Amino acid sequence: MSRRIQRSPLTFQVTLTVMALAIFALAMVVGFGFYATMQADSTSLERQKIFFTNGMRDRIAALEREQESIAVWDDAVINTKAGKEVWIVDNISVWMYSYYGHDRVYILDAADRPIHAMREGKVLSPASYSEDEPVLLPTVERVRRLIREPAKENQAGGPVKLVAGDLVELDGRPAILSIMPLVPGTDRVVQAPGSEYLHISVQFITDAVLAKIAGQHLLTGARLLPLSQLVGEAAIPLVDSRGVILAFVGWDQERPGRALVREAGPALIGGALLAAGVLAFLLRRLRRTSLALQTSQDEAQYLAFHDTLTGLPNRALFEDRLRRALLTASHETAKVALLYLDLDRFKHVNDTLGHPAGDELVRQTAARLQQAIREVDTVARLGGDEFAMILIDVHDIRGAEDVSEGLLQKLQEPFKLADDQVFVSASIGIALSTGPDADADDLLRKADIALYEAKKNGRGRYEVFAGDMDDLLLRKRKVESELRHALNGGTGIKLAYQP
Structure with missing residues (x-):
């Protein structure tokens, strides 16, 4: 019995040492897993913000291209100056709403007086422009200054587009604003300088618009967040040209790190019970999951810079x-x-x-x-x-x-x-x-x-x-x-x- 008593401290010491090593190893794994989770989530969040910021820029540029399709057109100059209301509705007003989804369209004459107004596909009295005029006027004046300035060339040697845009707030909702002069597309129509009519396009930034942007980058839950609402990490501000924040855009944050923890959680609990063998298994599982995450990120990076039909660089x-x-x-x-x-x-x-x-x-x-x-x-x-x-x-x-x-x-x-x-x-x-x-x-x-x-x-x-x-x-x-x-x-x- 005395021998068993003498051996007990050694057994306890060995057991304590093994347990300490197991706990230390487990703590290292948990610590590494926590750090990897935080880093993966942080990196993914920054990438999501970049995707959404670029997506908003692309939407603004697309609005300008859509507007340019009718702003640089001989018929647009001729028919708007002739006051042909039916033609205006069919080609550059309601048509912009039904085909491109532009929510509001105004046309101003050379003296910046409204001659046509459209909202959500309905033609209104031109006088309704006065409701939006205080918000739109600074951009209108900016376009007029661009028209008066000497013509400039871009890097390719072509003329610089006469367009001014901004993010604005109308009726308490953020929107994309773009204003262009109506100019001839050919030399067959001559327009005196200073006589240009202006085409104003407005598209509200709705959840549907944001969903399209998010869908391009496999993000979900895109939504508009008012300034009064508490904003989480997965959000970017909508800022106008004056630096004023109009609203925030939020989405369901992808958390690859947390997904990793959810997958490995049961195995981590088993690792505490099965000691070193299970710890090795968890490490291998962690490595496989990390590789899967990296593969997913590489695939997303590849798709961003390659043509989907041929696999060639885009x-x-x-x-x-x-x-x-x-x-x-x-x-x-x-x-x-x-x-x-x-x-x-x-x-x-x-x-x-x-x-x-x-x-x-x-x-x-x-x-x-x-x-x-x-x-x-x-x-x-x-x-x-x-x-x-x-x-x-x-x-x-x-x-x-x-x-x-x-x-x-x-x-x-x-x-x-x-x-x-x-x-x-x-x-x-x-x-x-x-x-x-x-x-x-x-x-x-x-x-x-x-x-x-x-x-x-x-x-x-x-x-x-x-x-x-x-x-x-x-x-x-x-x-x-x-x-x-x-x-x-x-x-x-x-x-x-x-x-």
């Missing part, structure tokens, strides 16, 4: 790689070549065989393009049947021409679409970076001009951008403008007869 990733390639080339002797490719008979395939066949043609074209270039180069789908290729470490134009010839030969081979065999060709425009100050947008513009020349000169070929293409395009536009002016005036052209 325009966003293409533009980023082009700028990086030009930046790298500016420090080296090699150049960057940009190839802009367009299928020549794609519309015919779509019209005759259907859109599924057209999609399959795009997929097979993408596969052939990838096979025809180096791994260090980039091929991207810019939309429809348009592709672009970035060739790096190009020493002269001949290298780009060789690649283009190979691509043309590759695409001349027949395509197998279901039970049909299709033959198509492609046109390619080539532009080569010219120095350390090469600009991505300018290089893309040059490649586009060269593509136009290839199409014009017979298709199924490539053209290299040359400086005279710009000059030729400008001269052509000048001749067209002068000829139109002479025909309209009746004094610039006379008929002579020589027997």
Whole structure:
């Protein structure tokens, strides 16, 4: 018995040591799990905020594009100034509500007097504009200042859009506001400076609008939160141009870390009972779950920068790689070549065989393009049947021409679409970076001009951008403008007869 008594302290000590080690190991796992949970939730929340912020910017830009579709139009200028109410309703008022979902539309004359008003698809008296005028007037005045200022050019050399927008509050609800002047789309209609009518579009930021934005990034529960309501972490403010917060946008926060804890919770309790073996199991499970989370994040990142039909880089990733390639080339002797490719008979395939066949043609074209270039180069789908290729470490134009010839030969081979065999060709425009100050947008513009020349000169070929293409395009536009002016005036052209 004395031996058992003597051994008891040792047994207790060993047991205590094992328990202490087990508790320490469990505490380490729990601590690491808590930290990983917090980090995963925090990182995911920041990403969700970025998604929603970018989504709001995209919605504002989309509203401007929708408005521009009718603001730059000869018929809009002619019919609004003629006061043709039925035409205005059918084309630029109720139509904007039924087709694009613009909730309110106002048209102001050159003196900023309302001549038309529409709210939620119903035509109202122009006098109803006075209810919203105090909120809209600062943006109206901003547009008028833009009109009076000398014309400016953007980086691509085109005119800067005459548009002003803001986030505003109307009837206690936040809304997107965009104002544009109604201007001719061609030279056939001449409008005196200062006589421009204004088109005002308003779209309320509703839960339905927010749900569309959230759905693009797989978020749920998007909703508008008034200033009086307590705002959680999963929210961003809606701020107008003065810095005033109009409301908050909230959504159901995705918590991948907490989801991880919910999955591993029973195993953690079992780990406290089963000691080291179960702890090892939990660690392996934690690692698998973390890898699954990383895989999910990688997939989301991939989808954000790749075309879903072909798996190629999309325009966003293409533009980023082009700028990086030009930046790298500016420090080296090699150049960057940009190839802009367009299928020549794609519309015919779509019209005759259907859109599924057209999609399959795009997929097979993408596969052939990838096979025809180096791994260090980039091929991207810019939309429809348009592709672009970035060739790096190009020493002269001949290298780009060789690649283009190979691509043309590759695409001349027949395509197998279901039970049909299709033959198509492609046109390619080539532009080569010219120095350390090469600009991505300018290089893309040059490649586009060269593509136009290839199409014009017979298709199924490539053209290299040359400086005279710009000059030729400008001269052509000048001749067209002068000829139109002479025909309209009746004094610039006379008929002579020589027997």
